[in-house]
Amino acid sequence: MNETHASMLPDLKERVRKFIDEVAIPLEGTAIERDVEALDEIAGTLRRQAREAGIYGPQLPKEYGGLALPWRACAELFEECARGLLGPIALNCAPPDQPNALLLDLLASPAQRERFLGPIARGEKRACFAMTEPAPGAGSDPSMLKTTARRGNGKWVLDGHKKFISGGVKADIAIVPAQTEEGVTLFVFDTATPGYRVTRDIAMATSYQIGGHAEIVMEACELPGDAVLGTVGQGFEHIQLRLEPARLSHCMRFIGRARRAMEIAQRYVSQRVSFGAPLAELQQVQAMVADSHIDLHASRLITHHCAQLMDEGKSVKHYSSMTKVFVSEAVGRVADRAMQMCGALGVSEDEAISAIWREARPFRIYDGANEVHRSAIARRILHRNLSP
Ligand SMILES: Cc1cc2nc3c(=O)[nH]c(=O)nc-3n(C[C@H](O)[C@H](O)[C@H](O)COP(=O)(O)OP(=O)(O)OC[C@H]3O[C@@H](n4cnc5c(N)ncnc54)[C@H](O)[C@@H]3O)c2cc1C
Structure with a gap:
């Protein structure tokens, strides 16, 4: 982070905090949290307001109205905005479009930039990234990819079946890896292409997911010859460009989510009296507060370190795996403690803790299951004799 970014950051963080507290949090509620259309409508309104507040798109290129901040600064703003369940949607730094835009920025041709990246970055259109397939297709093991x-006649004909695709319901654009003669290739195209169908919105534990979680069937989908994103046969290498920053960005946002859960829990235990004293006076409650802040602090350090390495252009393959495993488990522990501290209120939908707790759990599965990352970390250390 250079001096200009460092000097801008405190004011930006303050503006994001105020926006989340005063504009985004009041709009949260069970009526909208799983309603794809309502979330899209709210996204439009909030994004206009975020632009007016000068906080839209911390990570997005300036040509699309973003702030073009380095990763280290994004880490702090993503945390700040994710305190609000609608915050990342408002700033257009929510998944899947935050990593989708990043991938397009790195790989898209000039025509693809204009047709796909511009509308996504300006918040006019949404995209999904459709990799996972029902068994026996790709899941943890991407080499099992069955989509072809x-x-x-100068076109591509796409056939496949995808599942659990975030943002897939009513997405305008799809990014799809498929097997070709030359190896796995990425394609980007309009979802209005004949043969592309969303068959259902899969009910998941998570909420506040813009575009839900789609199951998608592609039958003889005819794509133009220029639908290839990047280079034919280089799909897996290209996907890595998206996955590493994507999992790190999730860590940044989840720290904000877990912080919000603790803010609610700390307020509750300070006010709620039991056995003649506020709960906050009890040592077992104090231990939960302390352990949660230790988890949050350690999560920030490991995430900021990785963000700094990305800003320096260094590989974060190893450290982003460590960061994902640690933070996904730490924020789960924090959300769980916050829930415990609030008793029945924590489990209820009257407070955001239950939504945060439900959101945190799947983070141990997507962006690479933690078991897969642990095995990759250990193999790198043992086989290449890596040391810190
Ligand atoms: C909320 C959510 C959003 C998602 N969004 C998207 C999306 O937008 N696009 C997309 O393409 N996919 C998405 N996914 C799917 C996600 O990428 C997959 O769930 C993930 O890759 C794991 O694949 P799987 O579910 O098929 O699990 P499997 O591959 O069936 O694995 C099941 C479990 O087995 C264990 N396991 C697997 N491999 C190993 C190993 N090598 N060593 C040890 N244990 C192992 C792990 O515990 C793992 O959780 C999403 C999933 C969730 C939950």
Whole structure:
């Protein structure tokens, strides 16, 4: 982070905090949390307000109205905005479009930038990234990818079945990896293409997911010859460009979510009297507060370190795996303690803790299951004799 960014950051953080407290949090509620259309409508309103507040798109290029901040600064703003369940949607730094825009920025041709990246970055259109398939297709093991793309008459013909695709319901644009003769290739195209169908919105534990979680069928989908994103046969290498920053960005946002859960819990235990004294006076409650802040602090340090390495252009393959495993488990512990501290209120939908707790759990599964990351971390250390 250079001096200009460092000097801007305190004011930006304060503006984001105020926006989240005064504009975004009051709009939260069970009526909208799983309603794809309502979330899209709210996104439009909030994004206009975020632009007016000068906080839109911390990570997005300036040509699309973003702030073009380095990762280290984004880490602090993503945390700040994710305190609000609608915050990342408002700033257009929510998944899947935050990593989708990043991938397009790195790989798209000039025509693809204009047609796909511009509308996503300006918040006019949404995209999904559709990799996972029902068994026996790709899940933790991407080499099991069954979706195919065949060449014919200067076009590509795509066939496949995808599942659990965040943002897939009513997405305008799809980014899809498929097997081709030359190896796995990425495609980007309009979801209005004949043969592309969203068959259902899968009910998941999570809420506040813009575009829900789609199951998608592609049958003889004819794509133009220029639908390839990047280089034919380089799909897996290209996907890595998205996955590492994507999992790190999730860590940044989840620290904000867990912080919000603790803010609610700390307020509750300070006010709620039991056995003649506020709960906050009890040592077992104090231990939960202390352990949660230790988890939050350690999560910030490991995440900021990785963000700094990305800003320096260094590989974060190893450290982003460590960071994802640690933070996904730490924020789960924090949300769980916050729930415990609030008793029945924590489990209820009257407070945001239950939504945060439900959101944190799947983070141990997506962006690479923690078991897969642990095994990759250990193999790197043992086989290459890596040391800190
Ligand atoms: C909320 C949510 C959002 C998602 N969004 C998207 C999306 O937008 N796009 C997309 O393409 N996919 C998405 N996914 C799917 C996600 O990427 C997959 O769930 C993930 O890759 C794991 O695949 P799987 O569910 O098929 O689990 P499996 O591959 O069936 O694995 C099941 C479990 O087995 C264990 N396991 C697997 N492999 C190993 C190993 N090598 N060593 C030890 N244990 C192992 C792990 O515990 C793992 O959780 C999403 C999932 C969730 C929960």
